[in-house]
Amino acid sequence: KAGVTQTPRYLIKTRGQQVTLSCSPISGHRSVSWYQQTPGQGLQFLFEYFSETQRNKGNFPGRFSGRQFSNSRSEMNVSTLELGDSALYLCASSLGPGQGFVETQYFGPGTRLLVL
Amino acid sequence: QQQVKQSPQSLIVQKGGISIINCAYENTAFDYFPWYQQFPGKGPALLIAIRPDVSEKKEGRFTISFNKSAKQFSLHIMDSQPGDSATYFCAALTGGGNKLTFGTGTQLKVEL
Numbered sequence: 001k002a003g004v005t006q007t008p009r010y011l012i013k014t015r016g017q018q019v020t021l022s023c024s025p026i027s028g029h030r031s032v033s034w035y036q037q038t039p040g041q042g043l044q045f046l047f048e049y050f051s052e053t054q055r056n057k058g059n060f061p062g063r064f065s066g067r068q069f070s071n072s073r074s075e076m077n078v079s080t081l082e083l084g085d086s087a088l089y090l091c092a093s094s095l096g097p098g099q100g101f102v103e104t105q106y107f108g109p110g111t112r113l114l115v116l
Numbered sequence: 117q118q119q120v121k122q123s124p125q126s127l128i129v130q131k132g133g134i135s136i137i138n139c140a141y142e143n144t145a146f147d148y149f150p151w152y153q154q155f156p157g158k159g160p161a162l163l164i165a166i167r168p169d170v171s172e173k174k175e176g177r178f179t180i181s182f183n184k185s186a187k188q189f190s191l192h193i194m195d196s197q198p199g200d201s202a203t204y205f206c207a208a209l210t211g212g213g214n215k216l217t218f219g220t221g222t223q224l225k226v227e228l
Contacts, residue, residue: 004159033214043160043205043218056215090159094214102148105214107159 002027004093004108012114018079021111025072025093031055031103032074034066037088037110046089049074050096078113086115119143120208122219129226135193137222139206142187146208146217151180151191154203154221163204164191196226 005024013019025032033056034046045058049068066076072093078085088110094103121140129135141149150165166173166180166189173180179192193200206219 031214033216035216042220043207043216045215045217048214056213058215092159092214102165102209103214104162105216107152107161109157109159 004091004106006089006091006108006111008111009109010112010114012116013081014116015081015083017081018077019081019113020075020077021089021091021113023074023076023091023093023108025074025091026106028095029093029106030072030096031094032068032072033092033094033105034074034076035090035092035107036060037090038086043090046076081115083115086113088112119146119217120206120219122206122222124222125220126223127225129193129196129224131196131198131226131228133196133226135196135200135224135226136190137204137206137224138188138190139219140186140188141208143208143210143217144187145210148209149180149182149189150207150209150216151178152205152207152218154205160205193224196224198226198228201225 007022031050033048037043048056052068063079068074090110092105092107094105151163152160153163154160164175164178168184177194182189204222207216
């Protein structure tokens with residue numbers, strides 16, 4: 001079974017631009033979560049989607065948004081990019097609620113975003 | 117506000133030795149504590165996890181020790197191998213969602 005796929009793997013943008021990152025979950029997984037990883041702040045939860053609905057949200061400004069499609073694929077968008085948005089953006093997928101106490105999350109390789 | 121504190125930041129262990137990484141949490145609502153391993157260029161991968169109703173869980177060379185009253189948990193890697201060299205993250209989760217709160221990470225290097 002193929003793992004979590006994220007595209008693109010690397011991206012360079014300039015301040016003020018916007019960016020869209022894509023995540024394809026493991027086949028059969030219906031929940032997708034996004035995390036930001038930086039050397040200074042570590043791994044931080046952005047948001048989670050299940051059945052095209054946002055189920056959880058982290059403490060990030062409204063410039064960060066996401067959505068999920070009917071095939072469970074997800075996108076996240078960052079508008080008006082700032083230098084501090086440079087990070088590795090990780091996507092994780094899981095089966096979804098009702099599959100046990102905890103949904104094991106499987107991470108993709110990430111998209112490395114550099115904002116100049 | 118850092119809800120999961122992890123130490124040490126880096127660790128060097130000789131091959132065959134024991135690697136120990138410690139974490140402490142503040143939020144008593146956390147009820148699931150996983151450890152993740154991350155290699156350069158890869159996303160984190162689940163290594164082992166524990167719920168607070170048990171004090172220890174062992175899987176192969178990896179053991180989690182959990183102290184609910186102290187709100188602390190640790191990862192022990194027995195017989196450490198060079199292939200274990202990676203960054204390790206502890207994390208915590210409350211049931212009913214996927215909002216993982218991560219520790220700051222420990223960069224482990226196992227030397228020959």
